[in-house]
């Protein structure tokens with residue numbers, strides 16, 4: 001079932017009708033961000049998008065892929081299952097394969113990305129067509145790459161080599177910002193390196209097969225190898241190749257690879273960036289990556305994803321793989337646990353069902369602001385997880401004047417009351433950059449792209465009598 005690279009997966013998506021090749025010319029900004037946002041709203045199983053006619057680039061020389069894993073159909077195909085496999089069955093199969101961990105990797109001598117190599121006068125802008133996703137993003141981002149690093153104290157321990165997805169802000173020709181959240185493995189490794197007065201070597205793989213991206217987004221134990229788990233999930237050893245500069249193991253099928261190091265004890269402003277919570281994260285001091293070598297395939301594909309109010313591609317990438325470890329850990333202590341659903345806003349809400357051990361064993365609480373549309377389940381899920389958290393945050397920060405918050409609009413207007421809340425702004429839906437046509441998509445997309453998606457949206461129209469998707 002294994003897909004050797006992103007291109008093989010896109011081919012499969014095409015065969016299954018889960019892929020749209022946009023041949024019309026698009027601007028990098030704002031078209032790609034608008035398309036990324038809009039595609040998440042079309043029907044129950046949005047397709048992947050590939051753009052290879054980018055304004056400012058020769059056609060076919062550079063491409064951008066969006067929303068590659070952005071539907072349950074695409075997620076099922078990632079697992080090699082039929083595209084209509086129900087989510088529950090995907091969970092059961094994912095769980096069965098998870099238990100096969102570890103499957104040792106397959107070490108390769110060469111890789112397609114070694115075809116083109118740049119080690120002098122590196123200019124990332126020559127290689128990757130960067131664009132901003134949301135209006136107030138502080139810069140260009142690489143937001144869907146695998147970042148690989150080793151444990152500086154135990155570098156030969158393969159299990160401790162980490163593969164994670166961490167957002168990277170492009171700050172210069174060979175210079176990135178990185179946001180390692182303190183509890184994540186890369187932050188642990190950076191702390192160890194800094195305590196020793198060292199830099200942390202990293203390899204950054206962009207444009208990957210879907211299985212390694214799912215594993216890189218999974219909360220594995222510190223000494224569990226994402227590569228060995230990828231082998232278990234795809235039921236075949238995962239192919240890796242050594243980085244020429246860092247000696248790190250890199251996904252063989254990557255489109256573009258950057259090698260360099262996180263500079264120890266150096267911090268620079270990073271952000272703001274529209275995040276999975278549906279609001280902007282603020283600008284903070286974050287570590288910095290210096291790039292020393294770039295390798296890429298000929299005519300590489302830049303894979304990215306849109307982030308914003310759920311659901312977006314990110315929610316498929318961190319849905320079942322957040323539920324599964326929680327389920328397994330809870331089940332060990334509480335055998336009555338039947339299922340765990342931690343798919344809403346990156347597990348900020350977890351819904352756990354149990355059998356009853358005694359009266360009151362399982363206590364459920366579920367409420368949401370009545371002013372929200374109760375039937376708009378996407379918004380209810382979002383409000384249950386993120387908005388409730390904001391309400392708590394604002395109550396704590398308002399120095400005893402606990403404000404009565406009844407609707408989201410009011411929450412936003414309260415933000416300036418506290419310094420820590422000032423950065424929280426809702427993400428706007430992007431406006432169409434060109435004049436509208438009669439299709440609902442054209443409100444969000446450039447007209448040429450909306451037209452190319454039209455057959456798709458028609459196919460996904462609900463049966464007559466049902467209302468179309470609320471977001472459109």
Ligand SMILES: Cc1cc2nc3c(=O)[nH]c(=O)nc-3n(C[C@H](O)[C@H](O)[C@H](O)COP(=O)(O)O)c2cc1C
Pocket residue numbers: 143144162163164165166167168179180181182183184185186216217218219220305314317318
């Ligand atoms: C698209 C995407 C972007 C992410 N960005 C970040 C980030 O900037 N910083 C971070 O610490 N985690 C980020 N994450 C979450 C981590 O990848 C995820 O929690 C992972 O399990 C971390 O693994 P580790 O602690 O095992 O290294 C992101 C996840 C996804 C899917």
